[in-house]
Amino acid sequence: MGNFDVAVIGGGMIGPAISLGLLERGLSVCILDEGDDVLRVARGNFGLVWFQGKGFGMPRYVDWTRRSAALYPDFAAELQEHTGVDVGHANPGGLELLLGEEELAHRRHFIGQIYQQGGGRKYEVEFLDRKQVDDMLPGIVLGDEVVGASYSPVDGHVNPLFLLRAMHTRFQQAGGRYLPHHRVSAVRRTGDAYELSTKAGTVSAAKVVIAAGHGLKELGPPLGLDIPIRPQRGHILVTERTKQILPMPMSAFRQTVEGSIMLGVSAEEAGYNDAVDTATVARIAERASRTIPALRHLNIVRSWAALRVLTPDKCPVYAESESHPGVYAIASHSGVTLAAVNAKVAANWIAGDPAPEEFEAFGVERFDAQKTA
Numbered sequence: 001m002g003n004f005d006v007a008v009i010g011g012g013m014i015g016p017a018i019s020l021g022l023l024e025r026g027l028s029v030c031i032l033d034e035g036d037d038v039l040r041v042a043r044g045n046f047g048l049v050w051f052q053g054k055g056f057g058m059p060r061y062v063d064w065t066r067r068s069a070a071l072y073p074d075f076a077a078e079l080q081e082h083t084g085v086d087v088g089h090a091n092p093g094g095l096e097l098l099l100g101e102e103e104l105a106h107r108r109h110f111i112g113q114i115y116q117q118g119g120g121r122k123y124e125v126e127f128l129d130r131k132q133v134d135d136m137l138p139g140i141v142l143g144d145e146v147v148g149a150s151y152s153p154v155d156g157h158v159n160p161l162f163l164l165r166a167m168h169t170r171f172q173q174a175g176g177r178y179l180p181h182h183r184v185s186a187v188r189r190t191g192d193a194y195e196l197s198t199k200a201g202t203v204s205a206a207k208v209v210i211a212a213g214h215g216l217k218e219l220g221p222p223l224g225l226d227i228p229i230r231p232q233r234g235h236i237l238v239t240e241r242t243k244q245i246l247p248m249p250m251s252a253f254r255q256t257v258e259g260s261i262m263l264g265v266s267a268e269e270a271g272y273n274d275a276v277d278t279a280t281v282a283r284i285a286e287r288a289s290r291t292i293p294a295l296r297h298l299n300i301v302r303s304w305a306a307l308r309v310l311t312p313d314k315c316p317v318y319a320e321s322e323s324h325p326g327v328y329a330i331a332s333h334s335g336v337t338l339a340a341v342n343a344k345v346a347a348n349w350i351a352g353d354p355a356p357e358e359f360e361a362f363g364v365e366r367f368d369a370q371k372t373a
């Protein structure tokens with residue numbers, strides 16, 4: 001069916017971002033993807049380009065996230081210029097609103113630890129008291145329990161479905177080959193190349209990138225990439241459209257340009273069950289109405305659940321197989337946030353450049369160390 005420089009398995013958030021960067025390097029690239037009726041996290045996420053709180057235990061992840069946030073405005077503009085799709089990226093800063101002194105103390109401790117792990121290097125997160133938050137959110141009456149917030153000017157958001165559409169459109173425009181309904185069942189080495197088997201035929205490529213989300217669990221081990229990812233369910237609720245009231249995203253709320261308010265986000269260990277749990281939906285709505293009481297008057301028009309791709313330390317994996325050189329695995333539970341840096345930096349590593357310095361932390365050997373610790 002075709003020989004390519006690189007075959008990317010997975011057309012979610014990570015695969016297309018990497019593929020765009022590879023095309024920019026002049027390589028021939030195909031994306032093999034499954035059908036619609038599968039787990040696809042790219043279609044179920046919250047759309048935050050989020051910095052604060054990321055990288056606990058791994059300062060390199062703080063750097064990597066910051067780098068992506070910095071690259072995002074140009075990345076979004078470039079996508080719009082080529083495809084006409086406005087991905088709705090905005091970077092007005094972001095807030096995590098805190099209910100009660102206990103939450104505030106816990107958040108201070110958590111953010112303080114991330115700061116200290118960086119050895120005192122800059123970390124753009126600060127704490128605001130209730131008055132400062134009120135001043136930052138004119139027109140919103142916060143609930144009595146809100147005592148303050150953590151704030152980062154680096155945070156922002158994007159429309160994740162438009163991002164997906166723009167990346168796919170640009171990929172095909174730039175000469176990439178998208179192969180839907182091509183579930184890869186096996187990858188075999190044949191001489192200098194790899195052969196990828198699908199029911200629709202075989203593809204061969206010099207390099208292979210596994211950006212298959214949950215599919216990595218099955219594809220990785222025979223290729224020397226046994227990465228301990230697990231699913232973690234998260235719920236999202238969407239309200240009817242209303243006037244613009246939220247000037248910036250918050251970790252649990254964001255208003256779309258169309259006016260809907262998205263409410264999130266839960267975290268449940270439910271295996272591969274992505275069914276909606278009504279008790280969780282009720283909990284999210286209840287907390288939202290305690291935080292911003294006016295939300296109580298809006299109808300919830302949609303809710304869904306999707307499964308995060310989580311590594312044990314919640315930090316990303318970028319790894320090349322030792323037993324199968326030229327086969328790479330990329331997994332992250334922040335594929336939206338990292339889209340810009342995946343396209344602009346990580347892709348160059350796959351193309352053959354030296355690994356970015358952040359990658360010293362992103363290998364799979366860290367999980368062996370955790371196992372023996």
Ligand SMILES: Cc1cc2nc3c(=O)[nH]c(=O)nc-3n(C[C@H](O)[C@H](O)[C@H](O)COP(=O)(O)OP(=O)(O)OC[C@H]3O[C@@H](n4cnc5c(N)ncnc54)[C@H](O)[C@@H]3O)c2cc1C
Nearest residue numbers: 010012013014041042046048184213215234333335336337
């Ligand atoms: C509730 C929730 C909220 C989230 N909010 C945010 C957020 O605000 N910001 C953020 O940055 N991230 C967020 N995320 C995470 C983000 O959505 C993911 O990090 C991202 O979608 C991962 O992309 P991926 O490409 O690895 O996986 P996916 O998006 O799942 O894509 C993988 C693709 O690979 C395909 N595939 C799998 N196996 C095979 C195979 N064998 N052959 C061919 N194709 C295969 C699948 O069909 C799929 O299309 C959230 C996730 C959840 C669940």
